[in-house]
Amino acid sequence: MKILIINKRNLISLLLYIAVIITLTTIIIHFNPYNYKATQTISPLNPSQTSQIDLTGDGKKDSLQIVNAQNKIDLNITSSNNSYYLSNQVQDKTLFNNNTHWEPKVFIHDISRDNIPEIILQGSKNDKSACYVFHWNGKNFTLVYYSNNNIFGILDCKNQKTPQCYSLSSSGGLSSLNTFMLINNKTLNTSNNNSNVPSLESITNFINLIELPYIVDDLPDIFTTGIDKENLSLLWGLDKDNYSYSFQNAFFYDYKWTQSGEPYSIRWRLSFEKSNLKGNRNDKSEFIFVIDLQKDAASYKISAIQKAK
Template sequence: MSFKKFKLTKKYFYSFIILSLIVLMPVIAFQYLNRSSPAFITSIEDSKTIQDDLNGDGKKDILYVKKDDKNYYVQVNLNDGTSYGLNPSGAMPTLGDATDYWPMKVITLDASRNNIKEIFLQSSFHGKPIQHVFHWKDKKYEDIYCSNNNILGFVDSKNNKTPRIISANIFNGEISYNSFIFVKDELKKYSYTFPSNYMGIDVIASFVTLLQSFPNDSLALPSYFYHNISGSDLNLLYGAANNNTSYTFQDGVFKDLSWDSNGIPHEIKWTLNFKATSLSDNKIVKAITFDLILTKYPNSDGSYNYKITSLNLR
């Protein structure tokens, strides 16, 4: 009798393990995809349709980006049959030049938490970066912010804090910031003292400087790389360094992925876009993208810094 009871217990134990794995696998998969996928950013190399639930009704809408020989045009087609063009404001009356080596980037995110996603655009105009933020207001999409900055950042967009939007600029190793939160239908600037390692941007500025120093056939790995970073990731970096190519930084996007017990971002995903020009034939010009994961590591004095723990090249 006791032997039979043991068999039943063991049977149910294994059933519990299998059931737990079935339940946890989607969660694990979601976390992995959220960490590694750049899905919230779409690069527009040619005219393209993006399917997303923009108005929060649970149905897919279409964001259509048309590229001609000179310009970009963007239109929202909601599933109820209504369409809205994204018209840039008078302060910056263009959505960007249609340049193969500097494609438009599209980000959709409900930063206002009104259940309707904002549409963020990054592109270029006459060789300079431009940004636009479109927000649903008064039954239309309104261009509520534009700038010539080259960094867009999203902080606290996936936790219970107030989402923050960062518009920053990296130039010659120097960094400047504008920080915003949504108040009703407006982006309101707020004052904040940014530490030098805010979102690992000091590491990013150094990485940009490193890439722009290439080619370099004797590259020594900088200390801001995690010492156990994957060898395949490093091969991508060394390949870029030895590719007889020069790199010019164009723009970038970041968002925090996870947080420590004090609410400080633990992992941050950065996507950095460069113009790559062949030094053997300067007519060969293309766009390349580095996806980086930065992870927070404590120092002995109680401070912390970020290190690059993952690198992917597209």
């Protein structure tokens, strides 16, 4: 049997070599142009369940429940034996109206970076879009933002920058764009610094594609070359001979960034009204797409399509 003997000098050289390899690997990973610190999925809470989340920053789980009564939808939060109805922060005491094909969505995310998550609500009120952002100020849940715009998103969602919120109307486009940060319990308007929404052009083209009353033969150039063909098959299965689709609202956020800090991957959640062309006027349901886009040169292209509902 041969016994490998390594002298002290060779051992030091070997250890230095290993250290250099580890360091170079770390540098390559760190400076990868598509590197990101963490991926966090922002999905709406299940409306049929009572959610247990710390919403006040005291380390204790609070109870969050959607309340549906008298054609009105409210959100009730129970924290430390105190009950808070978010509708009390709205002038007409109504968050949303009951709408089976446009159900309210509740998103939880720490926009202010104070380790206390904000509550983002999207839904319909009097057949129009309604979007709210609520924040715990230490004593109560206060309304810090409200809009009738039907698109809301968060960029710099989970990187080293302060998150920015984007709000706009699908009909008004960029002319309706409003952006803000939430700092020290107050909104800071940043609209003058933002004139564009990354990936909006491809999403607008996708919405137009879904709303067409027929299936197109050739798809627009908004998809990556590597997109799964099964994803694209969702577009062929919409049965537009029997159903029409009308865009309702959207929520988006970024989850991967380039080395320069630009969004590389963005996820959109698109809600459509699906109407039965051969049924009665109330024969409607909600159809939801979850879309992932990746930066492709100066534009963003769709890399994945999922049906959420």
